[in-house]
Amino acid sequence: MYRLCVIEGDGIGREVVPAAIEVLRQLLPQLQVVPARAGWDCFRETGEALPQATLQSLRDCGAGLFGAVSSPARRVDGYRSPIVQLRQQLQLSVNLRPVRSWPKVSSRQGVDLVILRENSEGLYSGREHLEAPGVAIAERVVSVAACQRLARRASQIASQRKARRITLVHKANVLPLSCGLFRDSCRDLLMGEGWGDVLDERLVDLAALQLVERPDDFDLIVTTNLFGDILSDLACHWSGGLAMAPSLNWGDDIALAEPVHGSAPDIAGSGRANPLASILSLALLLRYHWQRGDLADRLEEAVQHLLESGAPTDFGVDTTRRITDGVIEALNGA
Numbered sequence: 544m545y546r547l548c549v550i551e552g553d554g555i556g557r558e559v560v561p562a563a564i565e566v567l568r569q570l571l572p573q574l575q576v577v578p579a580r581a582g583w584d585c586f587r588e589t590g591e592a593l594p595q596a597t598l599q600s601l602r603d604c605g606a607g608l609f610g611a612v613s614s615p616a617r618r619v620d621g622y623r624s625p626i627v628q629l630r631q632q633l634q635l636s637v638n639l640r641p642v643r644s645w646p647k648v649s650s651r652q653g654v655d656l657v658i659l660r661e662n663s664e665g666l667y668s669g670r671e672h673l674e675a676p677g678v679a680i681a682e683r684v685v686s687v688a689a690c691q692r693l694a695r696r697a698s699q700i701a702s703q704r705k706a707r708r709i710t711l712v713h714k715a716n717v718l719p720l721s722c723g724l725f726r727d728s729c730r731d732l733l734m735g736e737g738w739g740d741v742l743d744e745r746l747v748d749l750a751a752l753q754l755v756e757r758p759d760d761f762d763l764i765v766t767t768n769l770f771g772d773i774l775s776d777l778a779c780h781w782s783g784g785l786a787m788a789p790s791l792n793w794g795d796d797i798a799l800a801e802p803v804h805g806s807a808p809d810i811a812g813s814g815r816a817n818p819l820a821s822i823l824s825l826a827l828l829l830r831y832h833w834q835r836g837d838l839a840d841r842l843e844e845a846v847q848h849l850l851e852s853g854a855p856t857d858f859g860v861d862t863t864r865r866i867t868d869g870v871i872e873a874l875n876g877a
């Protein structure tokens with residue numbers, strides 16, 4: 544029995560998530576979907592951005608799909624981004640973001656890399672305060688336990704990919720304590736697991752330049768929360784942009800699939816949202832959490848087939864519908 548807690552959230556989350564579920568049902572007709580709420584509209588209606596019932600549903604199901612939520616650009620009393628809270632409260636301590644070229648939509652062929660990002664602490668620890676008028680402080684948290692969880696997943700992915708290189712990305716020259724601890728903990732664990740020969744490291748600024756200049760130099764990148772957030776958006780340019788960027792928030796017992804993009808208020812409600820990032824996020828859930836690599840392969844092959852057939856990722860106001868139908872047809876061999 545496959546149970547999935549589904550959080551559409553705000554904006555195009557309400558469009559791409561139902562589309563992705565429609566596709567998943569083709570592969571798992573017995574799928575049981577449990578809807579749950581989170582986000583800005585939920586906060587405005589209920590006073591809570593992340594209701595306890597949503598956390599409980601996710602724990603009960605053990606798997607989820609999260610669309611996107613809107614966050615106000617300025618601080619609103621009582622509001623905190625639910626996705627950051629979810630990652631922390633459910634100990635979804637690793638974020639997996641593959642970046643690969645797709646036919647037609649990618650600006651460069653041959654890119655195939657994975658970014659593994661620490662997902663629960665770093666600069667997104669939530670420890671922010673005003674120290675004095677005009678002085679704001681954010682605390683960056685790095686713990687050996689979280690680094691080791693990340694490095695263990697890196698070792699697992701490296702085995703699966705037969706990684707030719709593992710690159711630790713940090714800024715230990717400027718942040719010797721926090722980034723130094725990150726680098727050393729990850730390095731020790733990966734050396735212990737036998738990855739010494741392929742282990743490499745880069746300062747984050749140079750890594751950003753090289754991801755643009757020669758993405759083929761990278762295979763598996765392991766980095767902190769903030770750096771991974773930024774580098775993965777940068778790198779997803781090679782996949783075809785945000786609409787082609789999937790991710791998996793990965794804990795020991797729970798996993799939450801999540802397209803990298805936000806709620807896209809500029810196109811919400813117009814039918815223009817591309818559901819492929821959500822569909823590909825479900826492929827990650829199938830492969831890494833449900834251990835259904837067979838179904839993940841079928842789903843990714845269907846997307847590949849659709850794009851090879853010349854389908855654009857922008858069908859104007861029919862985009863969500865036509866891409867969903869196209870993936871379903873490709874799955875059914877039409």
Ligand code: NAI
Nearest residue numbers: 611612613614626785786804805806807808809810816817
């Ligand atoms: P965004 O990802 O929502 O949109 C950036 C641009 O990409 C927009 O032009 C949008 O139309 C386009 N785009 C994004 N996804 C698309 C898709 N699937 N198909 C077609 N076009 C797509 O980022 P933005 O504009 O910075 O943020 C908008 C809202 O989303 C904000 O309230 C922000 O806080 C929130 N956000 C939420 C995230 C989450 O829930 N994990 C992540 C990023 C932003």
Ligand code: MG
Nearest residue numbers: 772773776803
């Ligand atoms: Mg981001």
